Amino acid sequence: MPGPLGQALQAVSRAISARTTLPILNNILVSATDQGLVLTATNLEIGIRKLVPAEISEEGSTTVPARLLTDFVSTLPDQELSLDLDASTQTLGLRCARFDTHIKCIEAEEFPPSPRPDEGDRLEVPLEEMLRAVEQTQMAASTDEARPVLTGVLFQIQGANLTLAATDGHRLAVRKLTASRADDIEASLIVPARALGELGRALKGEGSQLEIIISKARNQVFFRAGSAEVNSRLIDGNYPNYSQVVPTKSSTVVSASTTDMIQTVRAVSLFAKDSANVIRIKTGNGGLVLSATTNEVGDSQAELDAGLEGTDIQIAFNARYVLDALNVLEADKVELLFNGPLSPGLIRPPGEEDYVYVIMPVRVAM
Amino acid sequence: MTIRALPPAVADAIAAGEVVERPASVVKELVENSLDAGATRVGVEIRGAGKTLIRIVDDGAGIPSAELRLAFQRHATSKLQNLSDLEAIGTLGFRGEALASIAAVSDLEATTSGRRLHLRAGALLEEGAAGPAPGLVIEVRDLFANTPARLRFLKSDATETAACLAAVQRYALLYPTVRFRVIVEGRTSLSTDGHDPLASVYGEAVSREMLAVDHLNVTGTVSPPKLSRGTRDAMLLAVNRRPIASRTLAFALEECYRGALERGRYPVAVLNVEISPEAVDVNVHPTKREVKFRDEGAVFAALQRAVRSAIGAGEPARPPEPAAPGPSSERLLRQLEIQEPPPAIDPQLPRPASAGGFLRPVGQVLDGYLVAESPEGMVLIDQHAAHERVLFNRFQSRLEGAPAVSQHLLMAMTVELEPALAAGVADHEAELRSLGFEVEPFGPRAVRILAGPVETPPESLEPAFREVLAGLRARSADDALASLACHSAVRFGDALDLAEQRRLLQEVESLSPDITCPHGRPVRLLLDWQQLKRHFRRNY
Numbered sequence A: 001m002p003g004p005l006g007q008a009l010q011a012v013s014r015a016i017s018a019r020t021t022l023p024i025l026n027n028i029l030v031s032a033t034d035q036g037l038v039l040t041a042t043n044l045e046i047g048i049r050k051l052v053p054a055e056i057s058e059e060g061s062t063t064v065p066a067r068l069l070t071d072f073v074s075t076l077p078d079q080e081l082s083l084d085l086d087a088s089t090q091t092l093g094l095r096c097a098r099f100d101t102h103i104k105c106i107e108a109e110e111f112p113p114s115p116r117p118d119e120g121d122r123l124e125v126p127l128e129e130m131l132r133a134v135e136q137t138q139m140a141a142s143t144d145e146a147r148p149v150l151t152g153v154l155f156q157i158q159g160a161n162l163t164l165a166a167t168d169g170h171r172l173a174v175r176k177l178t179a180s181r182a183d184d185i186e187a188s189l190i191v192p193a194r195a196l197g198e199l200g201r202a203l204k205g206e207g208s209q210l211e212i213i214i215s216k217a218r219n220q221v222f223f224r225a226g227s228a229e230v231n232s233r234l235i236d237g238n239y240p241n242y243s244q245v246v247p248t249k250s251s252t253v254v255s256a257s258t259t260d261m262i263q264t265v266r267a268v269s270l271f272a273k274d275s276a277n278v279i280r281i282k283t284g285n286g287g288l289v290l291s292a293t294t295n296e297v298g299d300s301q302a303e304l305d306a307g308l309e310g311t312d313i314q315i316a317f318n319a320r321y322v323l324d325a326l327n328v329l330e331a332d333k334v335e336l337l338f339n340g341p342l343s344p345g346l347i348r349p350p351g352e353e354d355y356v357y358v359i360m361p362v363r364v365a366m
Numbered sequence B: 001m002t003i004r005a006l007p008p009a010v011a012d013a014i015a016a017g018e019v020v021e022r023p024a025s026v027v028k029e030l031v032e033n034s035l036d037a038g039a040t041r042v043g044v045e046i047r048g049a050g051k052t053l054i055r056i057v058d059d060g061a062g063i064p065s066a067e068l069r070l071a072f073q074r075h076a077t078s079k080l081q082n083l084s085d086l087e088a089i090g091t092l093g094f095r096g097e098a099l100a101s102i103a104a105v106s107d108l109e110a111t112t113s114g115r116r117l118h119l120r121a122g123a124l125l126e127e128g129a130a131g132p133a134p135g136l137v138i139e140v141r142d143l144f145a146n147t148p149a150r151l152r153f154l155k156s157d158a159t160e161t162a163a164c165l166a167a168v169q170r171y172a173l174l175y176p177t178v179r180f181r182v183i184v185e186g187r188t189s190l191s192t193d194g195h196d197p198l199a200s201v202y203g204e205a206v207s208r209e210m211l212a213v214d215h216l217n218v219t220g221t222v223s224p225p226k227l228s229r230g231t232r233d234a235m236l237l238a239v240n241r242r243p244i245a246s247r248t249l250a251f252a253l254e255e256c257y258r259g260a261l262e263r264g265r266y267p268v269a270v271l272n273v274e275i276s277p278e279a280v281d282v283n284v285h286p287t288k289r290e291v292k293f294r295d296e297g298a299v300f301a302a303l304q305r306a307v308r309s310a311i312g313a314g315e316p317a318r319p320p321e322p323a324a325p326g327p328s329s330e331r332l333l334r335q336l337e338i339q340e341p342p343p344a345i346d347p348q349l350p351r352p353a354s355a356g357g358f359l360r361p362v363g364q365v366l367d368g369y370l371v372a373e374s375p376e377g378m379v380l381i382d383q384h385a386a387h388e389r390v391l392f393n394r395f396q397s398r399l400e401g402a403p404a405v406s407q408h409l410l411m412a413m414t415v416e417l418e419p420a421l422a423a424g425v426a427d428h429e430a431e432l433r434s435l436g437f438e439v440e441p442f443g444p445r446a447v448r449i450l451a452g453p454v455e456t457p458p459e460s461l462e463p464a465f466r467e468v469l470a471g472l473r474a475r476s477a478d479d480a481l482a483s484l485a486c487h488s489a490v491r492f493g494d495a496l497d498l499a500e501q502r503r504l505l506q507e508v509e510s511l512s513p514d515i516t517c518p519h520g521r522p523v524r525l526l527l528d529w530q531q532l533k534r535h536f537r538r539n540y
Helices: A002-013 A067-076 A126-140 A193-197 A199-203 A259-268 A319-327 B007-021 B023-036 B065-071 B082-089 B098-104 B148-153 B156-172 B197-203 B206-208 B247-256 B296-313 B326-335 B383-399 B419-427 B430-434 B459-474 B479-488 B500-509 B529-535
Strands: A027-033 A036-042 A045-051 A060-065 A081-086 A089-096 A099-104 A121-125 A152-158 A161-169 A171-179 A186-192 A209-214 A221-226 A228-233 A252-257 A277-286 A286-294 A297-304 A307-310 A312-320 A333-338 A345-348 A355-359 A362-364 B043-045 B053-058 B107-112 B114-122 B123-129 B136-141 B179-184 B188-191 B209-213 B218-222 B234-237 B243-245 B269-273 B361-364 B370-373 B379-380 B405-416 B437-442 B448-452 B524-528
Touching: A002 A027, A002 A045, A002 A067, A002 A199, A027 A067, A036 A060, A060 A067, A081 B179, A121 A126, A126 A161, A126 A171, A126 A193, A126 A199, A126 B529, A152 A193, A171 A312, A171 A319, A186 A193, A186 A228, A186 B156, A186 B437, A193 A199, A199 A221, A199 A228, A221 A277, A228 B326, A252 A297, A259 A277, A259 A286, A259 A297, A259 A333, A277 A319, A277 A362, A286 B437, A307 B379, A312 A362, A319 A345, A319 A355, A333 B379, B023 B098, B023 B136, B023 B156, B053 B296, B065 B107, B065 B114, B065 B123, B098 B107, B107 B197, B148 B383, B156 B179, B156 B188, B156 B234, B156 B243, B156 B269, B188 B197, B188 B419, B197 B419, B218 B296, B234 B247, B247 B296, B296 B500, B361 B500, B370 B383, B370 B500, B379 B500, B379 B529, B383 B430, B383 B479, B383 B500, B405 B459, B419 B430, B419 B437, B419 B448, B419 B459, B430 B437, B430 B459, B430 B479, B448 B459, B459 B479, B524 B529
Parallel strands: B043 B179, B234 B269
Antiparallel strands: A027 A036, A027 A060, A036 A045, A045 A228, A081 A089, A089 A099, A121 A209, A152 A161, A152 A186, A161 A171, A171 A355, A209 A221, A221 A228, A252 A307, A252 A333, A277 A286, A277 A312, A286 A297, A333 A345, A345 A355, A362 B405, B043 B053, B053 B136, B107 B114, B107 B136, B114 B123, B179 B188, B209 B218, B218 B269, B234 B243, B361 B370, B370 B379, B379 B524, B405 B448, B437 B448
16 A cells, blocks of 8 residues: 555655655645545645555545655555544544554644646546647746746647647747547647646546546646546736747758767767856868867767768857756757857757757857 | 135134044044154044044154144144245145144044143133143044034944044054054053054954965065955055055056955055155145046056065965966046056966865766865865866967967858957957957858857857957957856756866866966865864864
8 A cells, every 4th residue: 555655645745845844735635535645735736646556445634744754654664554533632543564663743624725627628638748838848948037937838829729838038948749538729828837747647648538627726736646636826927929039041051860960969068067058069071060168177079970961061059958958868869950159949859840948049259 | 695714713624624623633644643753652542523522642752842833723833834845745644734624523632742632612611731642642632523514423432433543543554563552441452562463453363364465566465365355445545655545556456466365355465655756745635535546557567566575485385376467457447548568467376276275076966066076175176167167278378378279060050240349359359369260251241250259059150259359349358258267167956967067177286276267256165174074073
C-alpha cells in the first residue's frame, strides 16, 4: 500500500509552498470518500488532488501535516496500511506492519474549500502530448512578477485548436495541438507557468486523456487526468500579440544534430560567463563555428557539422535561451533559421510547423 | 543717547571675542605661538574645562624680556613687519591679536627669558624678574570671568575639555616631531613621543593600518577603507600645517572613498598640503580656520591623486576600481566655477585574481544572503548588493569602452517620456548605446526601446532606462550606472540555485572584501574562524 500512497502524497505536496503564513496550508486534506482516499493540497493559487484507491469503512476527513506524513509513509514497508481518525482529538492513527503511529491533525473544516469546475467549458487533449507541449513552452515564460501576464503560458482555444505560447520578451515558444474532443469555445487563458510545471508530476500515468475545464467565471482552470486533478487560478490581463514576431522569412537555414549542438553550446558557454552568457554562432566551412570569450577566464571555439543553405551569417545569442529550446525539441535534428544578425532567429524540429521557438539575438559591439 | 568711543577695556573684550570664543581657542592660539617659536616640547595643562586654568609650557625661543610688555598689545607681533609679509605668511600666527585678546578676557601670567608679567582683563598688574627658564610659560586663569555673557555660552565642561584636547591633537598630528603632553585635571590625556602621534591619538591598532600619503605636495596618512568613522572628526586637513576647515577638500577626500565606504562613514586622515604661501589666503577669518586658495581646483585634484595612490597601493589589495571620480567631482568643480579639467583617474590597478579569497558556496538564507566559506572564515553576502557591485563595475567598463552587449527585444517597448527627458535621448545616444540600450524616437515624447543590456531583465528595462537617462542628463554617470545595476541585479528574495550562487560568488571573489554596493551598503560580512572559536569556546 504505501507505494501508491507515498507517490500521491509527494505529488500533492508540490502544491505546498515552502513559506506560508497560513499554517493550515502546510497540511494535506485527507478525505475518506466512497471512491477512495482523496488527498488535496493547495497554496491558494495552485491546488493538487489525487485519489488513492482504498477500502473505506467509514467516511471522514482531516488535515495532516504534509511533511511528516509524506516522510513517514515513504519509510514504511510495502504492506497494508490502515488509517483511523479519532475525531474528538483529531488524532490520526496509522498502523502498518510493526508500526503504530499517531499524528496530531487539524480539523478538515479549517482547510480552504477547493474551487469546483461545475459547469465550465471543456476540452480534451491527449495527455502525453499536452505534457510535452507544456514542457516546450513553459520555460520561455518570465519568472519576474513585474509583468504578471508573462509569468504565464497563453492557452488560445478555438474549437479543437489549442495553441500554447510563452515569452519573456527575449524569446518566444509556440506549440500547437489539436483537441480530441472540445466544446465549441473560443477562449484565451493565461495559466501560471508554475502550475503547469506541476502537471507532469501530478498527472503522469493517469490515463491517456487530459481534460481541461475552464470555470464559468473564467478565473480558474482544472486539469484532470484519471483520478488526479491540478487546478490553478488564471492570470488576469491581456497577453501581448506574439504572432507578429514569428519570422516568416529567412536568408539562412542551418540544420544540425540536436545532441551535438547541445553538447557544443554547453561546453562553449562555460566561457561566456562574464558577458552574460553570450555565444557567437558563425556559418562557414560547411558547418557552424560556436565561440565565446570572457576576458578573465579565456575563450573557446568549436566547430559543428551542419547543413547550410542561403547566405553566411554571424550572430550571437544568450546560450541559455538556445539550450532551453534544444533540450525540449525532442527531435534528432534541429533547424535554425536566420534572417540577418539582428533579426529574430527561429529554432524548430526540421520541417515541423507545430513548434517554433524564436530568440532575439544579442548585438556584441566589436 | 550719546555716542562715545568705547573705553579700551570694553573694546578689547569685544575684539577678543572674535579670536577667543572658547577655552579651546586659547589653547589653539597658545600652541600655535609655541610652534611658531620653534618649540620641540609643548605641555598643556587644563583645569575646570579651561575656565580655571590653561597653562602652556614650551621650550621655544620665548619672548625677549624687553619685548614682553609689547607682546600683549593688540596687533603687536614678531611675525609680520609690513603689508607684503601678509601676502606670504609662513607662520601659524600673524595677526598679533592672540596674546592681547586672551589677556583682555582673563587673568594672565607670562614667564619668559627671566621676566614675569601679570595682567588682568588686559591691565598690567605686575611685572618682575623670574627664574631663567627656557621657552615660555603662559598661565591663563579665570577665563571670561569679566565677560559673563561669553561664559554663559560655553558648552558643558566635558565638551569644552574635549575641544581643548582636540585642538592640541590637531597640532600633534601635524607636527609629529614635536612632543606634546596634555594634562587635564591632573591626569595625562595625551602624550606624543616625537615620532608617531597617530598611535597616541587614535591608538596603536589604527596607526598600524594607516596608509602613508606622499605625493608631490600632499603628505600625511589616510585610513584604508575598512577603517572608518561615523563622523568627519577624524578627517584632519591642513595647509602648510595649519588645520583648516574646507568643505571642498573634505569632499575631495570623501570622494576617494566613494563606493568603498558606506554612506555616513568617513575615513581617518591627516593630510597636509604644502603650498606656496602666496597661493593661499589664510587671512579670511580671525581664527584662520578658513582659507582661500588661488586655484582650488588644482589643490582638489592634487589631494585626490595623492589619496587615491595611497589607498590604491595599500596592502592588502584595495578596491580595484578607483571610485569613479569623473562626473561628480566635475560637477563640484563646475559649482566652484573653476575652469579646470576634472582630476584624472589614476590608471586602473590590475585586478587581483581573487582579492577576497576563494568562496565556497554553502547555501542561501532568507532568499537574500549567500552563505559561503572562505579561508578566513564564514562569509555572508548580500546577494543584491554584491550583484549590483559586480554589474556596476561591468557597466562602468562598458561606458569606458568595453564592447557593448545588447539583447534585442522580441517586441519593441514604447516608453513615454517627459519632453525634457525625451530630448536627452539624442544627446546621450552614445552612452546609452555603450551600455546596451538601442532606442529610436517615437514621436516627440516617446521612444521605442529595441534592445537593452544583456543583464537587464526585460521587465526592468523601462524603469532602468528612465533612471539611466535621468542620471546621464544630471551628468552623473555614477547614478546612471548605479540605477542600471540595481535594476539588473538579482533581488533580495530571489531564490538562487547552487549554480547561480556559485556564479555570483565567483564574481564576488574578484572584488575587494571591503567593497560596498554602489549605494555604499556593505556587500559581505565575515565571521572569522577566531570569532567562531571564541564564541563556541573552542580554546584548544
